[in-house]
Amino acid sequence: MATTTTTTSTTPTKNMAAWLTAPKARPFTVAEAPMPAPGPDEVVVRVHAVALNPVDWFIQAVGIIVPADTGYPAVIGCDLAGEVVAVGANSVSSSSSGPASFAPGDRVCGLAGGREAGDFRTGAFQLYAKADRGLSAKIPDAVSYAQAAVLPLGLSTAATALFQKDALALPLPGSSSPSPSSSSSSFDKDDQKKKVLLVWGGRTSVGSCAIQLAAAAGLDVATTASARNHAYCRGLGATWVFDYHNDAAAVEDEICVGVLDAWSRGSIVQCARVVLKLDESGGGGTRTRKWVQTVLPSPEQVGEEVPEGVEVGYTYGTTLVHNEVGPAIWGKWVPEALASGALQCKPDPEVVAQDLEGIQAACDIGAEGWGTSSSPKLVVEFISE
Template sequence: MSTTHQTVILSHKGEPLTITTRPTPKPGPNELLIEVHTLAINPVDHFQRDYGVFIKDYPAILGSDVAGIIIETGSSTRSTLKIGTRVTALASTFFTPGNDYGAFQKRVLVKEDFVSVLPNSFSFVEGACFPLAVMTSWNGWIWAGLEPMSTIGSGTSTTTTTSTNEGVFVWGASSSVGTLAVQAAKLMGFKVYATASQQHHEYILGLGATRVFDYQNANVLDQIVSTARSDGVSIRIGYLATGDQQLAVNTLDALRGTDNAKLAIAPIVDSELKVPDGVESAFVSPPQDPDELRERSRSIFVNWLENKLAAKELVSSPHAKVIQDGLESVNGALDELKAGVSCLKIVVEL
């Protein structure tokens, strides 16, 4: 195996990424070295490139989502992770600082708790669509009071609702995070009331939503509330993946009746957001304590995602647009995402 590999680096804020070669690192005891076959682009990536968001030092390697094959294992990784295993992984410097860990490179180090085995029934393109969206959606649901696994390490026990009329609300359901939030809530047994552009309604219904509403409709708040009441569905938990934060808060406020409600918000919370009494909102984020973060990531990636992929209970979402020009195409992919996409995940093949 070569001792070096290609990567794209950000030398300074606001500059294009440039291709370079860097030494290939060795995995630590609980780490894996992955040969990246595909990487996916997320909105945070272009914010990092253009505005330096979440970057402490330059040069920096960006990116979070990869799928590929394990080419080297640490001394203490779990037995299911062997050389040659196909995996999907969250390869981000958000949680593990240092350029050995950023996704935009041909070989990347990943902590084992951020890795899920990728069955042969999923392509590498499909696999790259999962990691950050799964982590972000579950951080929101957990903050709101839901848990991916009721017993850490059990691999089988998933929290579900016992009520046939209990629902959740997902605003911006056609986004990458929104589609995974819909699927996770559906798998827990909730009725999912979602918003998306009209052209994506059938797709979101196919992912498990009970009702989908056009957020561009001037009467969307009244439509959601009246439909939920007509259906006899109680909604006290919401997730905003993207879109109008104030309208989402107002909608959940109208839905909650006399109960308290929680709205998890994936983007940075609008500083002018007015949250009424009875509704709590928060930016979704993982635990800051290292031990809690390990427990959280293992719960999500090992106990939930890995099991759901093996059982074929999840689909890769949203639709993938594949770019086959390797690392040279990452800048263009970031520009395309920045210009705006709808119900689309941009995936680069290496």
């Protein structure tokens, strides 16, 4: 069994958190929390900014994910950015093909939580939080904590959907090899037409990351967005941007290597129709399966009658830490792309509060505005604690 060696740059003595004390409890209770200690593959971060995701206000409002009988009181929250204060034994070294190494004082962004199953007190909504080193990256000084905090969950979900072998299995950024063999994404590799990824919902958090990841992998990107967001999507690297009523006519004469529904709320059927249309027109290449990859974690959440003959893929955004996708994206591409400016922290953060007490207000704002792909990425900074 691996032992834990902890190195710290400071000696923090007190942690505070926004606690969810019971299912559907409101508001969050700000109170003292245990000081986290890193496991071998974890780092402890002094959190300076957190970004909110729909899952956060759904956990509070509906009582999902956290077990009612064993999970409370809980500290939730996914996206964080801050300064490393402690590292586990395995986190001080790295290899060219593995997760990155970290040291106290590093500025980082990452997904909150450790590797222990069933611990629901490790979320981002606290002053000191754990993050898996395989889902974390150093950030340059030119990138603020608020900017970096918008990336982790959206980027991890996009990378999982695009590159894992059980999803679209597209070539990784920087890879010179063809796409891995996959029944869901195979296409005619001898065809000289451009290879295009269709991202439905390019203005969403996942869509914004997916456009950039696919462009970095050498693909052309077609995406949907409202007219006011067309320039935004092109600025991220999309070649074509069209209204979702258009049915993706722009890619009919190209080879579509995959369809990612980054919205996945009432849009899966639309994406399925695009897949069928591309297949009829030859724009789907040589496929053995007709496939729409969604950002939903399970079929229970689909709620749509998908046309016969089209299969739906599901995405759980942290599974990339267990395969080659995690090190390739978080260990290599993210820090390099942030340093070079190739990766933009999008959507832009909207800072709505500056302390733990502001978590509830941020959740309320997010829940009220949920339902539009142009919703801002809400961020809470911790600067007064």
